Amino acid sequence: MAEALVGGAFLLASIQMLFDRMASREFISFFSKRKFDDGLVHKLKLTLLAIQAVLDDAEDKQITNKNVKDWLDELQHVVYQAEDLLEEIATKALGKKLEADHVQSQTQGSTAQVGFSRFFHPITCSLLPINHSVSTSAYLSDESIEFRMKEVINELEGFVNQNNSLNLAENVGRKQWQRQETTSLVESNVYGRNNDKERIIELLLSDNATGNEICVIPIVGIGGMGKTTLAQLIYNDARVNGNFHMKSWVCVSDAFDICKITKKIVDDVTASNNDFNNLDQLQIKLKASLAGKKILIVLDDVWNHNYNDWDFLRRPFSGGAQESRIIVTTRIDEVASAMGTVPSHHLEQLSFEDCWSLFSKHAFGSRDFMDHSDQESIGKQIVEKCKGLPLAVKSLGGLLRSKQDIEDWKNILKSEIWDLVSEISPALRLSYHYLPSHLKRCFAHCSKFPKDYIFEKRKLVQLWIAEDLVHQPKSNKLMEDEGNYYFCELLSRSFFQRLSGINSCFVMHDLIHDLAQHISGKFCFRLDDDKPLDRICEKVLHFSYVQGEYDAFEKFKVVNEVQYLQTFISFPRG
Numbered sequence: 001m002a003e004a005l006v007g008g009a010f011l012l013a014s015i016q017m018l019f020d021r022m023a024s025r026e027f028i029s030f031f032s033k034r035k036f037d038d039g040l041v042h043k044l045k046l047t048l049l050a051i052q053a054v055l056d057d058a059e060d061k062q063i064t065n066k067n068v069k070d071w072l073d074e075l076q077h078v079v080y081q082a083e084d085l086l087e088e089i090a091t092k093a094l095g096k097k098l099e100a101d102h103v104q105s106q107t108q109g110s111t112a113q114v115g116f117s118r119f120f121h122p123i124t125c126s127l128l129p130i131n132h133s134v135s136t137s138a139y140l141s142d143e144s145i146e147f148r149m150k151e152v153i154n155e156l157e158g159f160v161n162q163n164n165s166l167n168l169a170e171n172v173g174r175k176q177w178q179r180q181e182t183t184s185l186v187e188s189n190v191y192g193r194n195n196d197k198e199r200i201i202e203l204l205l206s207d208n209a210t211g212n213e214i215c216v217i218p219i220v221g222i223g224g225m226g227k228t229t230l231a232q233l234i235y236n237d238a239r240v241n242g243n244f245h246m247k248s249w250v251c252v253s254d255a256f257d258i259c260k261i262t263k264k265i266v267d268d269v270t271a272s273n274n275d276f277n278n279l280d281q282l283q284i285k286l287k288a289s290l291a292g293k294k295i296l297i298v299l300d301d302v303w304n305h306n307y308n309d310w311d312f313l314r315r316p317f318s319g320g321a322q323e324s325r326i327i328v329t330t331r332i333d334e335v336a337s338a339m340g341t342v343p344s345h346h347l348e349q350l351s352f353e354d355c356w357s358l359f360s361k362h363a364f365g366s367r368d369f370m371d372h373s374d375q376e377s378i379g380k381q382i383v384e385k386c387k388g389l390p391l392a393v394k395s396l397g398g399l400l401r402s403k404q405d406i407e408d409w410k411n412i413l414k415s416e417i418w419d420l421v422s423e424i425s426p427a428l429r430l431s432y433h434y435l436p437s438h439l440k441r442c443f444a445h446c447s448k449f450p451k452d453y454i455f456e457k458r459k460l461v462q463l464w465i466a467e468d469l470v471h472q473p474k475s476n477k478l479m480e481d482e483g484n485y486y487f488c489e490l491l492s493r494s495f496f497q498r499l500s501g502i503n504s505c506f507v508m509h510d511l512i513h514d515l516a517q518h519i520s521g522k523f524c525f526r527l528d529d530d531k532p533l534d535r536i537c538e539k540v541l542h543f544s545y546v547q548g549e550y551d552a553f554e555k556f557k558v559v560n561e562v563q564y565l566q567t568f569i570s571f572p573r574g
Contacts, residue, residue, distance in 0.1 A: 010444060010519050011072065013437035014079050015052050019045070020471065021086045030093040034142050040149050044082075047156045051075065054168040061168070068166055071159065078155045085148050087468065092145075182300050184249035186232035189361050192354030192390075193226060197233050200345060204234070204296065204325045205243055214317050216326045218336030221347035222494035222509065223427040224391030227329040230347065231298050234327065244325075246295040254434070256304035258313050262286060265297060283316045290320035298327045303434060305334040331431055333492035349388025349509075358390060359383050362397030378409040385417060387510050395421040418514040428515050431493060440519070441469050442486050443495055446508060447516035448544040454499060455506045457487050 021027055022041060031041060062069040203217055219227045234240060235249060248268035250261050262282045266274050269289045276282045295317075304310075317324065328339050336344040350358070356379075363379060379400070386392040399421060400409060418425060435443065442464050449455070461483035464470050470483045490496055495512055499505040508516075 010440060011076055011079060012052065012055055013440040014076070014083065015048050015055075016437045017441065018048060018079070018082055018086060021083075021090070024090075024472075026090060026093045026097075027086070030089060036142070036146050037150075040146065040153070044149065044153050044156075047153055047160060050160045050163075051156060053170040054163055056171070057169045058166075061166075065166070068168070071162060071166060075156075075159050078152065078159070082152045082156070085145070085152060089145060181253070182228050182249075182251045184232060184235050184247075184298070186229065186236050189358070190226075190229055190233055191357045191361075192350040193230050193233060196230055196345065196347065197237070200230075200234055200327070201237060201239060203342060204240060204327075207323065213341055214314070214320070214322065214324050214326060216328060216339050216341045218340040218342075218344040219327065219329045219347065220333060220336050220344045220494070221331065222389075222512065223331060223431055224389050224424060224511075225347045225349070226390040227331075227347060228300055229390070231300060231327055231329050235296070235298055240296065243294070243323075244296040245293040246290075247297075248295065249298045249300065251300050252302045252304075254303050256302070256306075256309055258309065261299070261313060262316070269293075269295065287316040287319035290316065290324070292321055293324075294321045295324045296327070297325075298329075299339075300329050302328050302330045302335050302339070303332065305332060305338045307338045310339050331494050350390055350393070351388070352383065355383045355386060355388060355390070355393045356380060358393050359386075359397040362394055363400045365401060374406050375409055378406070378413050382409075382413050385413075385510070389509065389511060391427060392417055392421065392424055392511060395423045416514065418511065418518070424511060425515075425518075428511055429518075431495070432515060432519065435493070436489075438469070438471055439486060439489055443490060444516055444519045445469060446513070447520040449508075449513075450544075451510050451513050452507065455496065455508070457484070457504050457506065461487055 022045065058068050058072055062072055200217055200219070203215060206215075219230060221227050235247065241247075246269045248265045250264045252261060259277070259279045259282065262279065263274065263276065266276070266282055266286045266289065269286070274282070274285065276285060297317075314326075317326070326339075328336065330336055333344065359379060359382070363375075382396055382400075383393060386396065396412070396417065400412065403409065403412075412420060432440065432443065445464065445467060446455075446460075458480075461470070461480060464483050464486065465479050470479055470486060473479065473482045487496075491498075491506065496506040496508055499507055
């Protein structure tokens with residue numbers, strides 16, 4: 001699998017977690033009661049702020065500069081050490097609190113299991129027993145805490161000192177992760193979307209879809225599922241063309257610029273390039289142009305779920321006929337809820353038959369694949385790996401179009417799709433880029449699970465809580481409720497898919513799972529059948545494997561020797 005190229009975004013989430021930890025009441029109370037160097041916490045904060053300031057630039061430059069990539073990898077290792085230290089401090093603070101609360105029931109010299117290794121079982125979501133009970137004397141001493149804190153600060157300062165040699169600039173702002181702008185032109189061969197097209201066209205042509213307001217139809221699905229292609233099919237249908245006086249296609253993408261969107265619609269409906277740059281003039285012009293007319297507007301690739309922005313954008317549309325329609329394509333359910341007036345149309349994965357037709361078209365072209373039986377057999381196995389994602393099918397078909405040698409096809413079958421096709425990684429990585437920092441960490445945690453794993457929401461949330469990935473709610477809300485909210489947010493952004501017929505169980509598309517693995521990089525190690533155990537990296541923090549019927553725990557002795565290992569998860573085979 002290719003190296004991860006999203007370390008900066010994940011590091012920002014980790015650093016924010018450190019700031020949150022240092023701002024907690026327990027942390028502040030713990031330090032205020034001890035004779036530590038008063039400037040340690042302040043120095044750690046300033047050092048983290050200096051690193052945080054250049055992470056955006058580092059994330060962009062790592063793609064072309066291996067030294068920056070190595071800098072990010074090493075930095076992430078030290079940040080994890082800082083997380084471990086602050087977590088141990090939190091554990092010690094909690095232990096002291098428990099001792100004080102139960103001082104009356106404890107006797108001198110008794111033992112208490114107040115320290116633990118975080119080893120979890122994914123089925124019960126409970127802590128596995130630790131090897132032995134530890135006495136309270138096993139806590140880190142205050143001297144050790146102070147020493148380790150100085151050590152971490154010194155290492156982090158070393159990364160700050162390297163900023164100039166790597167030409168990392170502060171606060172330059174991330175380059176926007178944008179895909180190529182879309183247009184209304186549709187490709188000649190589209191497979192498997194006819195039923196979707198007919199259902200939406202029925203809404204477009206109905207007389208009274210939503211009463212007195214303009215009907216807004218959301219199309220929702222993960223990146224690469226074919227939302228734009230479906231909208232293009234509908235936009236160019238002869239029945240649609242005959243039903244509307246005007247049409248406008250707008251590629252919105254991440255920047256929900258009301259003035260720019262409005263100007264594009266005005267230019268389309270007036271068939272001219274208007275010089276207005278004032279939003280008030282544009283909205284007045286648009287409203288006048290739409291008076292009594294039926295218009296179809298497609299807003300493609302919308303990310304902004306702010307209802308007020310949407311309400312402001314649609315005001316001129318009230319001048320048009322009630323039969324006007326708007327189609328919105330988005331990856332996010334929250335966007336669909338804010339803008340839609342009818343239930344969202346969620347795109348499903350293509351069937352194998354439709355995927356094979358799409359693949360054959362791009363891989364064989366006008367050639368008859370019946371004359372290439374070996375390639376057909378391998379091609380069908382490649383299509384299976386795409387798990388119904390049209391972008392992956394089309395991209396791999398195009399990749400194989402110029403490859404006649406059967407060995408080339410076999411090599412591609414053995415390779416990871418993510419590594420082969422440049423179009424897939426950006427399409428899915430964009431979804432991760434726009435996640436809040438706390439959700440980025442929860443998503444990356446899912447890389448520990450094997451592909452095709454069936455997630456039970458309650459148990460996954462409990463694991464997130466045990467891993468300290470769920471923030472303490474500011475209100476009286478329970479941690480479980482906060483964790484459920486995190487999960488629902490990831491579900492609404494199409495990172496999970498509901499398992500058919502089971503409300504509490506979910507699955508993750510293979511390429512979404514690959515994204516999680518790229519994010520976690522070398523810090524998570526999942527033992528598959530083809531991975532030798534002796535290649536486990538010393539920087540691994542999380543280890544998981546699918547348990548064989550006759551596996552003995554002794555075979556993982558090397559795992560216990562990894563210094564910073566935090567979690568060990570085993571999954572029953574099948």
